[in-house]
Amino acid sequence: MSTVSNNINICIIGKPNSGKSTLFNCLIKKNISPVGEEYGLTKQLIRDQFIYNKQSFTIVDTPGLRRKSKINDIDEIQRNREAIKLIDEVDTVLLLIDSLESLTKQDFRLADLAINKKKIIFFLFNKQDILDDKNRFKSQIYKYLKNNYGQYRMVNIEFISAKRNQRITSLLKQLINKVKIKDTKIKKSKLNKFLNYLIKQDRFPKVKKIEIRPKYIVQLNEALPSFKVFINSKNRAPSIFTKYFDNTFRDYFNLEGIPINFKFISSKNPYLD
Ligand SMILES: Nc1nc2c(ncn2[C@@H]2O[C@H](COP(=O)(O)OP(=O)(O)OP(=O)(O)O)[C@@H](O)[C@H]2O)c(=O)[nH]1
Ligand SMILES: [Mg+2]
Incomplete structure (x- = not known):
């Protein structure tokens, strides 16, 4: 058995x-x-x-x-x-x-x-x-x-x-x-593909005419699906961005109805790279 x-x-x-x-x-x-x-x-x-x-x-x-x-x-x-x-x-x-x-x-x-x-x-x-x-x-x-x-x-x-x-x-x-x-882990390559997909979509929300974009994403080793999302802004991620990101992420990876923990990390210098 x-x-x-x-x-x-x-x-x-x-x-x-x-x-x-x-x-x-x-x-x-x-x-x-x-x-x-x-x-x-x-x-x-x-x-x-x-x-x-x-x-x-x-x-x-x-x-x-x-x-x-x-x-x-x-x-x-x-x-x-x-x-x-x-x-x-x-x-x-x-x-x-x-x-x-x-x-x-x-x-x-x-x-x-x-x-x-x-x-x-x-x-x-x-x-x-x-x-x-x-x-x-x-x-x-x-x-x-x-x-x-x-x-x-x-x-x-x-x-x-x-x-x-x-x-x-x-x-x-x-x-x-x-x-x-x-409980599943998303491969790094898939996370990168998702970033490319977002770039192609080109629908990043704007704050004061500046597009907020994710720069990269890492999945953390935690019980709940948890991700660090680095963004190109030195300010805290605005809710217009976090909502957009959460929704597109869920749609892309078929994660409707799954709790996800996103930690949005702002850049010290958003103009670098
Ligand atoms: N037709 C129908 N009646 C249902 C169904 N499920 C529950 N009921 C009826 O709804 C009434 C309440 O059911 P309970 O299971 O006692 O409801 P409860 O949510 O536990 O209620 P409390 O403990 O008072 O909070 C009973 O008369 C059940 O027979 C269902 O799927 N169909
Ligand atoms: Mg009851």
Whole structure:
């Protein structure tokens, strides 16, 4: 028997009643976490493990997270803190969304938290089984996120039904794949090819009529894909440049939904070489 590779840690977060415990039970194939119509059913973190395709997972179900302004129960505040702290411990965050409800600021706040902590995040639109027109729903969601969510390229999106066990294996395959991609190293020659590609594109953002360009890129030996990007400016890399760079890099290397750590390094003397 081949050995089980490194364990993948995941947590399920999201608003009350979105189906977190249903998904948890579905993944572990046991009915451990109580499920029901009632909002705020899960009151504590529930952990378990499962194996899919020789890959072991640790998974944590969490109490539904509501906006702070809606909470006046001290226990709920404490539970919220615990769930959010949990994000530090995992590799991947599954953000569960009830497809019958609209995305709210709370969802984006949770997603931003995970992204800032450099975690792989999945937006899981759950309860697909009760939608009349799934394709229409999907295209609306893609369009909405593209237009309204600046971090769009950092997230993975899936449409599932936890209750009917629909697209759950496809989710797990994607998840394993993303964790794998996160661990791969990009060859120096490929990084140089990318620089040449940018030069050919000739769409470098300008600050005060001066084009900001990357001069070279090095990948660092860190757990997360981390790169030092040296730029031709003695000032801090402007966000117009960092966004442009991040987007084109992701597109070029197919790294959508993968956390990447770019360290932009300014030149002491940008006019040299
Ligand atoms: N139709 C449908 N119903 C679902 C699905 N997933 C969950 N539900 C239902 O949604 C309700 C809430 O499910 P839970 O799994 O308890 O939700 P939760 O997010 O854990 O809720 P809290 O613990 O209160 O935060 C239950 O009535 C589930 O049966 C789904 O994929 N399809
Ligand atoms: Mg629950």
